[in-house]
Structure formats: structure tokens, C-alpha cells
Amino acid sequence: MADDQKPMTTSNGAPVENDTHTQTAGWPGPSLLQDVHFIDKMAHFDREVIPERRVHAKGAGAYGVFEVTHDVTQYTRAKFLSEIGKQTEVFLRFSTVGGERGSADTERDPRGFALKFYTEEGNYDLVGNNTPVFFIRDPLKFPDFIHTQKRDPRTNLKSPNMMWDFWSLHPESLHQVTILFSDRGTPANYREMHGFGSHTFMWYTDASNYVWVKYHFKARGGFKTMHASEADRLKAVDADHATRDLFDNIENGNFPVWDVFVQIITPDEARNYKYDIFDVTKTVSQKDFPLIPVGTLTLNRNPENYFAETEQSAFAPSNLVPGIGPSFDKMLQGRLFSYADTHRHRLGANHHLIPVNNPKSTSVQNYQRDGAMMTGNNGGRSPNYYPNTFSGPQVKADISVPQLAMIGNMGRQEYTHPNSDFEQPGILYREVMTEDKREQLIENIVGALGGAIKRLQYRQSALFYLVDEDYGTRVAKGLNLDLNRVIELSKLSQDERVQATLDDEAFKEVASV
Structure with missing residues (x-):
């Protein structure tokens, strides 16, 4: 983090170390x-x-x-x-x-x-x-x-x-x-x-x-x-x-x-x-x-x-x-x-x-009581704690969910699955959509993405190019972008691509949302 950037914090003011992975x-x-x-x-x-x-x-x-x-x-x-x-x-x-x-x-x-x-x-x-x-x-x-x-x-x-x-x-x-x-x-x-x-x-x-x-x-x-x-x-x-x-x-x-x-x-x-x-x-x-x-x-x-x-x-x-x-x-x-x-x-x-x-085919039986808008009998005179020996509802142990073995460190885990985020949308574009559907897709994206600033148009078009070259090319042409620049951006890593669009002087026309 640069010295002039404000740190992200929780609502109690403590700094946040990661905001993308639970x-x-x-x-x-x-x-x-x-x-x-x-x-x-x-x-x-x-x-x-x-x-x-x-x-x-x-x-x-x-x-x-x-x-x-x-x-x-x-x-x-x-x-x-x-x-x-x-x-x-x-x-x-x-x-x-x-x-x-x-x-x-x-x-x-x-x-x-x-x-x-x-x-x-x-x-x-x-x-x-x-x-x-x-x-x-x-x-x-x-x-x-x-x-x-x-x-x-x-x-x-x-x-x-x-x-x-x-x-x-x-x-x-x-x-x-x-x-x-x-x-x-x-x-x-x-x-x-x-x-x-x-x-x-x-x-x-x-x-x-x-x-x-x-x-x-x-x-x-x-x-x-x-x-x-x-x-x-x-x-x-x-x-x-x-x-x-x-x-x-x-x-x-x-x-x-x-x-x-x-x-x-x-x-x-x-x-x-x-x-x-x-x-x-x-x-x-x-x-x-x-x-x-x-x-x-x-x-x-x-x-x-x-x-x-x-x-x-x-x-x-x-x-x-x-x-x-x-x-x-x-x-x-x-x-x-x-x-x-x-x-x-x-x-x-x-x-x-x-x-x-409210359940229609069974009744609710538990030990939760009170609270705003309590419209039922609030459990009546039955006990409000568990366990008890006053005929309160009991657990049903034979419905337990399978216990799955866990191995690993507790913490914020990076997503590491090797499959690409570009593969399935590429299959959808090439193999599932007809040419008419592809034309409609490009028309809709160009109409929506055209309202965004240029650096976002370039960054997103590069992602579409990674999905499918035809996909990215048609979006870029529809937005009148420099296709060579889109292709250059597609060859960078995600972090490099974001930084490149931020550093490019041609994209300084808007400084805020």
C-alpha cells in the first residue's frame, strides 16, 4: 500500500488484511x-x-x-x-x-x-x-x-x-x-x-x-x-x-x-x-x-x-x-x-x-422465545431451556448430516483451482450461441460498456479477448478501440493489466467514478 493511501478498516477501526477471501x-x-x-x-x-x-x-x-x-x-x-x-x-x-x-x-x-x-x-x-x-x-x-x-x-x-x-x-x-x-x-x-x-x-x-x-x-x-x-x-x-x-x-x-x-x-x-x-x-x-x-x-x-x-x-x-x-x-x-x-x-x-x-405441514417446537411481533403463544407455559425434564421438545439424533473430514489451515485461502475463468464462457460463446445470438450479445455489451470510461472499455475488452479472440475483437471494434492495444493488454497478468490502464496517460480523462 502506498504511503498516501488510507488503510481499509473494520467498523471498529482495525485494519483489514484481506477483503476478497472469506x-x-x-x-x-x-x-x-x-x-x-x-x-x-x-x-x-x-x-x-x-x-x-x-x-x-x-x-x-x-x-x-x-x-x-x-x-x-x-x-x-x-x-x-x-x-x-x-x-x-x-x-x-x-x-x-x-x-x-x-x-x-x-x-x-x-x-x-x-x-x-x-x-x-x-x-x-x-x-x-x-x-x-x-x-x-x-x-x-x-x-x-x-x-x-x-x-x-x-x-x-x-x-x-x-x-x-x-x-x-x-x-x-x-x-x-x-x-x-x-x-x-x-x-x-x-x-x-x-x-x-x-x-x-x-x-x-x-x-x-x-x-x-x-x-x-x-x-x-x-x-x-x-x-x-x-x-x-x-x-x-x-x-x-x-x-x-x-x-x-x-x-x-x-x-x-x-x-x-x-x-x-x-x-x-x-x-x-x-x-x-x-x-x-x-x-x-x-x-x-x-x-x-x-x-x-x-x-x-x-x-x-x-x-x-x-x-x-x-x-x-x-x-x-x-x-x-x-x-x-x-x-x-x-x-x-x-x-x-x-x-x-x-x-x-x-x-x-x-x-x-410458517410451516404448514408441521409445527415449530423449540426454546426460542419473545422478540418483536411475537404473534403465537410464545411457547405457553412450556420450559424455555434445554435440556429439561418437563416434557420439552427433544433432539432427533438419527438425522445427523454426514461429517466430512477437513484438512488445512484456518485463514483466508487464495482460490487455487487450475481451471481458467475464461474456458466456460468461451465454450458458451463458440459452441452454444448461434451467430444471431452472438451478434445480439455484442450489440448489448457495446451499448452498455460504451457508457463507461475508456480505460474500463479497454480492460474489459481484453478480458473478452481472452475468452475468445472473436468475442474481444468484435467488442473492441464496436467501441472503436485500438485492437492492437486490446491484444497487448490481454497478454498481461490481471494485476499488470489493471495497472497498465491506470498508468496510461490516454486514460486520465476521468479521475473518479
Whole structure:
């Protein structure tokens, strides 16, 4: 750090030694509760907005039913998956991520796909998106990322410089950025849109047998998207078009349906796989691990009151049931804390008593008492401590999650997996997208990146060039950049590339965000 730079500190003024890696028990983890910097940073972020959600502020929800269609009992003991034909009531909330509650449904943004299963063993929340990957793989970066998607603290305007500065400093974002600026960044509606658990989760049958699992929800109507020009047109004529479309179709009996699949990866397969299955910026190839059908999801009932149900619905990846557990995915580990913490702030310590969040097929029995908005009987006359000899609820030892061996040093671990952050977005660009889709992608990126200052345009174009030479070349030409300079930057290391754009006198035209 240069002598004239101010040190980063925690909220109590102590210097911070690292702000990009959460503390873990070895690599890849899991994360450690002793990481006070992460908890300090995330707990503050969870409370930045009152009462609107900090992210996923605008949403639409509906009730429905999940039905098991295939036997998966060899993989999990979860009771709601225990037999073919079994049905479980669900509540699903769709959302945009970065916009405020009044933003348009057509914003270029990932879409939230948050699903609550009201199972007989408690509520199970699967809090996913309409994309299989995310922008970052460490939750310590999450507040910073979301700040770049919100408003400039000085102008209160959206800032392309903030967005592209962050993305260009994090090559791991390239996969999601490529998806976001394709036509998948503007879904046609919520009904005809795929959903993903995104993270890797654990399924287990007992304390000794487990597999890793990834969720896929395939819309029966296919994944329908719209061109950027149509998205812009709809902003002006019907900013709530996806909310309206979902409500009207359910009200008219045209119930949306998704076929639900999983990918199953054994522990040995995970250890030897070419990609890190716990890195949420990567996908697991369906050629290597084919989709296994599990069931169907149907939405068939609109809420009666938007605020009471959709707005007050609260989803948390930490809401798990026996047979399903977390993984070493660091973003998932961070979300286990952050989501429930946000709900305690936004809705209160007793947010689980709100009807839409309350278990429907079982009752809550524990020793937690009091707190704001306690609307139940607060445990009545039963004891409020454990253990006790007054017939209080007891633990159920036979549902223990498998214990995984940990070897490694506790601390902030550098990400060391050998696979490149450029490989999968390159495959997406070359092998998955058609030429029409590539043209649309370039057009969308040029339109968005064109609003940023030149040094950010060069830095990001060099990253696209590393993904695929054609990709970077077309972006550079669309922005009227010097292609030779872009190629030169692509040959540097990430740190050298950033420094080169900062040192270049041609890029001194803007000194701040």
C-alpha cells in the first residue's frame, strides 16, 4: 500500500488484511464463524435498506404444488421426495435482482427463482436464479458487487463505470456477464423461464452416505426471451408486464409448469472433476453428469394479498430439511448467514410466524422465545431451556448430516483451482450461441460498456479477448478501440493489466467514478 493511501478498516477501526477471501478451514472450506470481518461487513449490508429488500426488491409470487415423478430415495432421505406421486405445497417468488420495487420487469438482470417447500419436516427453501452461475465465488465481495449495481453515492444515478470497473477487476464474472448480456438477460416473462439452484448442495440418506446435487427447473414452455429493443419498449408501455402476465395466466387457469431435474455427483467424481463443482461461477457439464428427472412444479394459485404474502415472504438457504445439506460453495456458505440475518432485520426476529413463512405441514417446537411481533403463544407455559425434564421438545439424533473430514489451515485461502475463468464462457460463446445470438450479445455489451470510461472499455475488452479472440475483437471494434492495444493488454497478468490502464496517460480523462 502506498504511503498516501488510507488503510481499509473494520467498523471498529482495525485494519483489514484481506477483503476478497472469506476465512475457511483449508481449501475449499467450509467457512468459519470466526471471520468477524465478513460478518461485520455482511451484517451491515443486510441492514442498508428499510424496509425494501436490499436485492430482489421487485418480485411476483404464487402458490403451487411439487409432485415427485421419479424415485430418488437412493440419494436422499428427505420425506417430501420419499415416494412417487407425493405432493408438497410450495410458494415461488420471482424477482429482478438489482432494481428497486418500482423498476421495470424488463431490466437486463438475472431473475430470482426462490422456492419454499412446505414439507412435513419443516420448510425447505431453494433460493436460486434463472442462471446456473453467478458473478463472484466469494461472499466477501457480495456487498461491493451489489453496490456497483445500485446507485452512485454522489449522483444517485446508475453508473456504468461502477459496474464495469468491478467486472473488469474480477475475471470470474465473465461467465455470468456473457449470459446476462445475451438474450437470456431479458426473459420474456416469468412463466417461460428456467430456474436453477445454482449452488451445489448435499443429498444424504444417512450419516455415512451422501452425494452432491445441482437443481434444474425446466419450463414446459421453454426459455423464452426478448430482444433488447422490445425490452426497452415494454419499459415505457408496461413496466410490470411479467408480474401481470404471471397473475393473469394463473387467474385464467393457464398454470405454469416446470419439470424438475438434478445432476448427481459422487464425492470421488467431485474430487477428480476438471471443474470445481463448489465454484458458483462454473457449471457442471450435462454431458458428464446427465439430468435425472425428479418431479414437476406447477403454480396454480395467486396470493390474496401482495404485501402479506409476496412482500413478506422470506427465503433462506439455511432452511434445510433432513436429507439435504449445504456444500463447500463459499457463496452458499455466506448466504446461510446473510439471508436469515436480513429477514431478522427487515421483518423481525419472529418473521417465521408470518403465515406465508410458517410451516404448514408441521409445527415449530423449540426454546426460542419473545422478540418483536411475537404473534403465537410464545411457547405457553412450556420450559424455555434445554435440556429439561418437563416434557420439552427433544433432539432427533438419527438425522445427523454426514461429517466430512477437513484438512488445512484456518485463514483466508487464495482460490487455487487450475481451471481458467475464461474456458466456460468461451465454450458458451463458440459452441452454444448461434451467430444471431452472438451478434445480439455484442450489440448489448457495446451499448452498455460504451457508457463507461475508456480505460474500463479497454480492460474489459481484453478480458473478452481472452475468452475468445472473436468475442474481444468484435467488442473492441464496436467501441472503436485500438485492437492492437486490446491484444497487448490481454497478454498481461490481471494485476499488470489493471495497472497498465491506470498508468496510461490516454486514460486520465476521468479521475473518479
